[in-house]
Amino acid sequence: QVQLVESGGGVVQPGTSLRLSCAATGFTFSNYGMHWVRQAPGKGLEWVAVISYDGSNKHYVDSVKGRFTMSRDNSKNTLYLQMNSLRTDDTAVYYCAKDLGWLLLRRVFDIWGQGTMVTVSS
């Protein structure tokens, strides 16, 4: 069964760090690009970051550039999002999502995790 399971969310203070993980099962993780998408409470969806299948290319939305780092460990079928210098406007449910394209990014999200909540508050 194709599945993504996020973990690592929690309540943190502004300026601190958090690392999210996303464990993938049921597909050949190393053949697909992966994304993080977030959703602030009661709001719409915002794409956050993407990483290519081999980790060689990464891109971020402007609001997290220099603060968030996306990585992957294909030997562990796991995706990561290191979030530093967190701000209150980073508060959201963070979803990892699989790209539809095999070896090539199509920027279509065909499998989503259940999400993990990150709350940044003093």
Add this chain to the structure above:
Amino acid sequence: DIQMTQSPSSLSASVGDRVTITCRASESISNYLNWYQQRPGKAPKLLIYSASTLQSGVPSRFSGSGSGTDFTLTISSLQREDSATYFCQHSYTTPRVTFGQGTKLEIK
């Protein structure tokens, strides 16, 4: 960045109705348009990609059309389980993609 605008923001319809949701891009995106369904408290689910290709396992009452800047998602015969928020998303430019603001569909 390309802006995506959905209309209406919300609507209410009855079981069996035909429902249409519109998504407009701020510039031409060819057919790089995708639709997602999000039920309350759940993760989004891919319904349609490349404007009109139905994702595997999605009921055939869902269909998509359009190209360029104007796109539609149609539910041919509304079912109670279709109560959800629907988002469009463009995948035209590398690397950033953007979503529409969402359309909340309520069943009367």
